[in-house]
Amino acid sequence: MSDPVWILGIDMTRFGKHPDEDLVDLGSAATLGALGDAGVGISDVQVMAAGSLLQAGAGVGQQIQKQVGQTGIPVFNVANACATGATALRTAILAIKAGEADVGLAVGVEKLAGAGLLAGATRSDDADTWTPRGRRGAVTALDGRVGTETMPGVFAQVGMQYLHDHDYAGTPLELFARISEKNHGHSTLNPKAAYQKAMSLEQIMGDLMIAYPNTRPMCSANCDGAAAAVVVSDEYLKELSAEQRRRAVKVSASVLTSDPWQEACQVLPDVNTLTRQAATQAYEQAGVGPDD
Numbered sequence: 001m002s003d004p005v006w007i008l009g010i011d012m013t014r015f016g017k018h019p020d021e022d023l024v025d026l027g028s029a030a031t032l033g034a035l036g037d038a039g040v041g042i043s044d045v046q047v048m049a050a051g052s053l054l055q056a057g058a059g060v061g062q063q064i065q066k067q068v069g070q071t072g073i074p075v076f077n078v079a080n081a082c083a084t085g086a087t088a089l090r091t092a093i094l095a096i097k098a099g100e101a102d103v104g105l106a107v108g109v110e111k112l113a114g115a116g117l118l119a120g121a122t123r124s125d126d127a128d129t130w131t132p133r134g135r136r137g138a139v140t141a142l143d144g145r146v147g148t149e150t151m152p153g154v155f156a157q158v159g160m161q162y163l164h165d166h167d168y169a170g171t172p173l174e175l176f177a178r179i180s181e182k183n184h185g186h187s188t189l190n191p192k193a194a195y196q197k198a199m200s201l202e203q204i205m206g207d208l209m210i211a212y213p214n215t216r217p218m219c220s221a222n223c224d225g226a227a228a229a230v231v232v233s234d235e236y237l238k239e240l241s242a243e244q245r246r247r248a249v250k251v252s253a254s255v256l257t258s259d260p261w262q263e264a265c266q267v268l269p270d271v272n273t274l275t276r277q278a279a280t281q282a283y284e285q286a287g288v289g290p291d292d
Contacts, residue, residue, distance in 0.1 A: 009038025015225035026226040027109035034228035042069035046101035051088035102236040109226035252286035
């Protein structure tokens with residue numbers, strides 16, 4: 001990245017179940033919080049990127065603008081699976097690096113509480129027959145038969161494959177549980193995180209098994225929430241107050257990748273490949289390594 005881009009302000013809502021708030025409520029709250037943290041107003045923002053996966057076609061960015069202020073700026077609505085929020089941030093960063101804006105706003109918002117899982121074929125009007133559905137023409141549910149498309153199962157498979165490829169000799173359950181123990185400890189430092197309590201290794205390993213080696217505390221809860229960030233160019237930052245410059249955080253790297261082709265399964269993504277590819281590029285771009 002040639003010219004530096006800086007995060008000037010951030011905010012997020014409390015993650016959890018918010019039955020009385022919709023996407024616009026949550027997104028607007030995070031947006032106003034980020035603007036306040038940055039010390040700028042919506043009139044200063046020159047480009048906006050909004051990410052929402054489940055409401056990808058709803059024009060969430062424009063809806064949020066109607067709440068916080070419509071100034072005629074371009075809005076990019078993005079949807080990119082688990083990377084939706086990060087893609088919104090990268091979109092704002094790229095707009096600044098392209099010279100199209102000096103101040104960008106990125107917001108990601110989802111309503112997941114109560115979301116169900118969809119799989120299988122559809123039953124026709126005749127209760128005794130099933131209608132094939134999807135590209136594979138399944139007449140019964142494939143989930144659990146040729147793999148899984150539910151996230152706890154997908155990441156369980158990914159993790160087990162990774163351990164197999166690296167000749168891991170320990171217990172997968174304990175290894176995964178230690179990662180969860182660390183993350184639950186981190187969540188206690190954020191008053192807006194969905195989980196607020198630390199959990200011991202024994203508690204995590206002894207909880208309800210969802211998809212080996214993932215127990216319930218290792219899985220993400222279906223909840224609602226939003227987060228937003230204000231990003232600015234290096235030139236713009238130089239004109240701000242000393243306090244704003246002191247609190248700004250430099251974006252050392254921003255990388256987005258997709259699943260590369262390989263002579264293997266073309267249905268499920270190879271998350272290990274994605275992670276290694278993106279991490280390698282990000283380290284090279286930032287000029288640092290894992291040990292740093």
